[in-house]
Amino acid sequence: MARKYSKKASTDVERVMKKRKAGTLKSGRSGRKVKSRKQAIAIGLSEARAKGRKVPKKAAKKRKAAKKKTAKKSKR
Template sequence: MTKYSKKAQEKVEEALHEMHEGKLESGRSHKKVTNPKQAIAIGLSEARKEGAKVPKKNNK
C-alpha cells in the first residue's frame, strides 16, 4: 500500500528541484528554502491543497 499518491510524489519532486535551483521560496516571508525537509513539507502541502492522497500533518 502506497503512503502517498503519484500526484503528491510529483509535487515533492518538483519542490526539491526548485530548491536545488534556488527558486523555491517559503510562504509569507518569501525567503529562499535551503533545507530539503522544508522543501518536502512545501511539496506535500501543495499536493494536499490540490486534493492528492497525503496523510494528515503530524502535529507533535
C-alpha cells in the same frame, strides 16, 4: 501494503525539490529562499494536499490527538 502517498503527490514533491536545488523555491509569507531539504518536502506535501492528492495528515495533529485521548483516559 498500500502506498502512503499518491504518485501525483510524489511528482509534486519532486518538482519542489528541483526548485529548491535551483535556488528558486521560496517560503510562505516571508518569501525567503528555502535551503532546508525537510522544509522543501513539507512545502511539496502541503501543495499536494491543497490540490486534493492522497497525502496523510500532518504528524503534529496526529500526536496532539493522541495526547488528548490519553489525557481523557487518565482523568477517569
